[in-house]
Amino acid sequence: MAGASLALGLAKLSEKLSAKHAGLLNRPISIALIEAVKPDDNHPGFDSRSIAIAHGSVFELTQLGIWPSIESLGTDIENIHISDRGHFGMTELNAEQFGLPSMGQVVELAKVGKVLFEQVQQADIKLYCPASLAKLDTDGHTLTLDNGQQIRTQLLVAADGANSKVRQALKQDVTQVEFEQVALVANVQTDKPHDSWAYERFTDTGPLALLPMATINGKTRLSLVWALDAERAQQLKHTDKADFLAKLQQAFGNRAGRFTDVGERVSYPLTLSYMPRPIYHRTVFIGNAAQTLHPIAGQGFNLGLRDVVGLIDAVETSIKASNKASTEANKSASSFDFGHNDIIHAYLAKREQDRQTTINNVEFLVRGFSNQYWPLVAGRSLALRLLSWCPPLKAPIAHKAMGWKSA
Secondary structure (H helix, E strand, O other): OHHHHHHHHHHHHHHHHHHHOOOOOOOOOOOEEEOOOOOOOOOOHHHOOEEEEEHHHHHHHHHOOOHHHHHHHOEEEOEEEEEEOOOOOEEEEEHHHHOOOOOEEEEEHHHHHHHHHHHHHHOOOEEEOOOOEEEEOOOOOEEEEOOOOEEEOOOEEEOOOOOOHHHHHOOOOOEEEEEEEEEEEEEEEEOOOOOOEEEEEEEOOEEEEEEEOOOEOOEEEEEEEEEEOHHHHHHHHHOOHHHHHHHHHHHHOOOOOOEEEEOOOEEEEEEEEEOOOOEEOOEEEOHHHOEEOOHHHOOHHHHHHHHHHHHHHHHHHHHHHHHHHHHHOOOOOOOOOOOOHHHHHHHHHHHHHHHHHHHHHHHHHHHHHOOOOHHHHHHHHHHHHHHHHOHHHHHHHHHHHOOOOOO
16 A cells, blocks of 8 residues: 555656646656556455554545545544553543544555555556566666566665565665564454444453444444464464354453454464664665554554655655756756655655654553553553543544654
């Protein structure tokens, strides 16, 4: 999603500069997108994987011209219930309190991916699909694809996930923090409507999150992410449905109703990985290629989308500055260099504080709410209660939950 959003955003920028600032660019921005898999018509149905798109990200996607085409695929998050299992800590965040229709949306990746793919095909973007990176020259400018094609670029953007081939080819450092937890992911069905509620419940094994999903054939679905120790996760992944649902009910309680079914269960180890400097010579890393977060706060894609917006802003600002300098010097604008050092470092400066603050906040939440040390338990329970007793304290928490840029 990050790569497609960036390509579409740059295509829109190219159109805008051509329409509003004639002559600002000698030619439209040349954009190529390499995508390994072409979406097909086979939808995973009940087992569709979902992500939360926060309110701030909905705003940014609207600015990029992307949200209108996927809006119908979203399921509102109007309320968020946060609780600490076995303790008195509990609070709620409600969109109505902040004068908003929702705090975010839940979308199914398969459906959104298909729409984005269609948009890329219709835009002024050179699409290489199915294709993947086979070789990257040491200068980082010439890419050889697995089909033998070569691409020469001024600016290479790596949006190729946590195991980025680009990062490996350029031998760039990545810092990893092990949480000694495994995420168990599945879709579950309940016997009552979700009414646009999302839940975050902190258990003795780690956080358990449930997100509201679109109803299929009258079935209420919730997307489950459950953080567990490796042994427990393996056990629950392979136990029978009845036993799994009983264990889930015991851990979560009855607030969402009775769990009646569960789809395919998958698991993956939970780590925090991030590049201290998500830039290299003529190369920028965005999204999961730059940082992969624990899902405790649902901020992964939302942080990655702010990478996208930050890079587009850096490119636009540099184009305008270059044009202004040429005008003041009474020179015609020369061909713009999209991989210039000024753009790379302007991007880093734009993103550094937000990235670090978000990463620190997520790590703090994981450490603080996956710990059973009693003074810490008492402190976090009191903090959650204070949020309920004093609503003005919720504003900064809601600001972060809704995906707005961290100051």
